[in-house]
Amino acid sequence: MFTAYVAVTVVAAVVTGSAAVTYLIGHDYPRAQLDMKRLPRTWGPRLGLVLAAGSVGLLVGFAVPPLGTLSAAGLVLYFVGAITAHLRVGSRQLVGPAVFLAVCVAALWLSLSR
Template sequence: MFAAYVTVTIIGAVFTGAAAVFYLIGHDFPKTQADMKRVPRSWVPRLGWCLAAGSLGLLAGFAVPLLGALAAAGLILYFVGAFIAHLRVGSRQLVGPAVFLTTSIAAFVLNLSYHA
């Protein structure tokens, strides 16, 4: 159980951390995604900071388990919102949000299971 908890949490932190970097450095991909989903570009850095906070929170969860669980829960809400944003505009490119959402759910469940 411990190995699964650590592995999934680190993978989730790396995934969301990498996405946060792309959002925060002004890469074109998040901007085009925001345009496609009809989200204001001014939200892109804020969304990047949310991803960065979630990523750091997952890692901080190794020291403070409640913080890791809350970070995973926040990321779940974030990626549910991303999923809804894709569906709202009729996008069928759902693999990305689904992978991130699944990883966040797994990190949340494993955090709660391991520390219960």
């Protein structure tokens, strides 16, 4: 079970960290997503920082388990919010946020069952 926890947590940290980088460098895809969801572009760097903090928190959770659990829970809430934002504007492009949510839910579940 510990191996699954480590593998899933590392995958969650990598995918959320890569998403954070795209927001923080101002890549076109996150800008298009913000526009589609009718959110201000000034939110991009802030959302990137939230993702980066969650990603780092997952990794720090190996040394401080409660922090990893809280980070996973925060990322779950983040992606629930992302899906809600998609649904709010009538977007049905839910595969991406659903995959991120599933990975973060798995990381949270494994962290709690550790």
